[in-house]
Amino acid sequence: MSCPNTSPTMHGATCIREGAGKRAFLTRIAETAVALALLCFLPLPAGAQDAASILEKADTIRFPREPFQVEVAVTSSTASGEEYRKYRILSKGNENTIVQTVEPASERGQILLMKSRDLWVFLPSVSQPVRLSLAQRLTGQVANGDLARANFSGDYTPKLLRSEKIDGQEHQVMELTAVDRGVTYARVLLWVRSSNNAPHKAEFYSLSDKLLKTCIYDEYKTMGGKLRPTRLVMQDALKDGEQSVLQYSAMQLREIPDKVFDKEYLKKLQ
Template identity: 55%
Template sequence: MIKPFPENTFDLTILGGVLLAALLGAGTAWGAAADDTDKAAAAAVDATALVQRADAIRFPRESFETLVTVTNYSDGEPGDVREYKVMSRGNENTIVLTESPASERGQALLMRGRDLWIFMPTVSQPVRLSLSQRLTGQVANGDLARANFAGDYTAELAGTEQVDGEEAWILDLTAAGRGVTYSSVRYWVAVADDRPLKAEFYAVSGRLLKTSRYDNFQELAGRTRPTRLVIEDALKEGDYSVLEYTTMALKELPERMFTQQYLRRL
């Protein structure tokens, strides 16, 4: 005859519940620890320094000269092609010379800080422009004349995300003052090596204006840089511009070049 368990024998059901609770607790604690590790890693990232490093990959901090070919597409079909020579000194002073088409050859943009003027052979006085005004296709004046995200925006880390299979930091950039090219930017930068991967550009209203992708990384001016930038109209599918940087070289550019007097002579 099988004897019943004594009254003080531990109930196996209770034991199983205790073990399950312990396992669940351990899992929750491990998950929380992992989350804390991710948060700690993100907190350790200086968002401003990250944007500065990505800026230095896009373009040299030193004075340089580069040639840019812009091909505009409408409804997916290629349209006009334009060429520009960009001369930049420290990301604050820039000259953009129109090389083609021939009808616009001789036009020049001069940027000093966030002040921008256009010089035209047929007009005696320079005309003041904004960085956000369209230069050609989907390209704003500031897209060529000023590429200083770190100087124009305050950066905040928003997390990480996969971009074409690559882990990327997500950065929310908010205009640091008036006169910048875009009101805000969402920016993706590679976790592995700080390469800029893509960006979204927004109006003051919060409306998405354009998206861009940085690709075709090659050696230019002593560093691996994106040599192709695709800027797409967020409002009209099939309208986009492709910027291709064919040459780039470090070059000593004197301060006196970046004046209205010099541009008039040029």
Template identity: 35%
Template sequence: MQASIISILLALGLFAVSSNSAAVPEAVPVDSSVVSSVATEESSPAVAIIRRADRIRAPAEPFRYALTLVEMKGEQEVSRQSLDVAMRFYKPTAEQAGDARALVRFVDPPTERGKSLLSIFDKLWYYEPKLRRPIPISRQQRLVGQVSNGDVVATDFDLSYIATVAATEDCDGRPCYRLELQRRWPHVTYPKISYWVDVETSRPFKAEFLSTGNKVLKRAWYKDYKLALGEYRPHEIYIEDSLKKEQYTRMLYSDVRLEEVPEAYFQKEYLLRLR
């Protein structure tokens, strides 16, 4: 798979939308065991903190935004891509089924135009004009190299993890909660996460994504908070691979807006019409 195709998978989350919360390519039915499990944690301080932070990272309604991906090595820019991303995400409740979809269109450089990517829960398809039909991208391909960054930004902490408040620590002069997260299900990419959230503002500050042996695999910083849709949200996510510290990714967000994209757009057959 080309590097540009791999890096585009980073676009599948703005601030906190999950592609891991279901395992079928249609609206996920209400899972009473999940709803019940989450309900028992309603009074947990950690759940309240994470939910406030999630709403800062992403609005609860369908939305659209422009994304610029900048791959860096040291101080040198290696590559840059511009993307148009439309997202729709609803968590499953006792009253309604869940839904998690994203449509990504390549905008720049000109050589990439006409390419697109569709995510429906954990299913993913890629299309470019020279192909006869969209092709599926396997979970193995999604976990190669920079592709794993997609789960760094797309993971839904509230639904995918069980959280506890471990401590209150300093974050560049401001008090932050440090939360320890353990994944609920084996298919969630990262087994553990350490997550820092500002005590006063509920803004995410930093996250460390760990292996089962507590080895840090990725670090993410939430930066450049600006007003968008009535909330100050991070407009840059800086992602560092702990094994390749000289290489990092800057994800720059702009033009964030509420927009209900038609249902037909979130079908793989529609990708053929985006030539």
């Protein structure tokens, strides 16, 4: 700002005051701009950030981030007796999964293919694949999505509800809300051990908020280079005594070419 040299003293004082006022105004603008810029870099609220982080860590304990292969034996108990099935799973990320039926021999050659949230079943006796939903039952208490969709992260929005002690161990209880209707369950409650983020228990709910089944993550063993639950017990919440026990084994990290998850390529695997 410039002041006339010929101005009276009063005008000079006024000019100085105006200059100081403008400098203060510009300083306030600069401070506000800095504050707004810093807001862009502030972390998410602690609860939301912690829930997302805990869920992601729990997912990596359940299954590897790297492409992998694993065998799953499922024994289902119902009022009419027991049923046994065995599957081989090839998984690459959370978007590409193949579930091959190994036993019984009469169903060998049946293949589930998941790409993103699209799921098809290939049957040896049918020329074209059949579209399925992730929520549809595969066997016993096991839905298609229980085997075909590896992680909760991305499919659910997590929220920390409370802490609970189970057998003397502190656990975080999280509510997982489905991001859309295309996922396996509308809502999940997940208990995760506070000390190491290991999943302990889950409850699965329908769209009408009815408890469908519970799952216990058990028998932690080193598999695929990490301590993981190798036994899952899924109990029907609507029919007392009915359950499916999933036993995971022979996990190996391996390279899986993208072409393996192509519909045309799957015909070679049947």
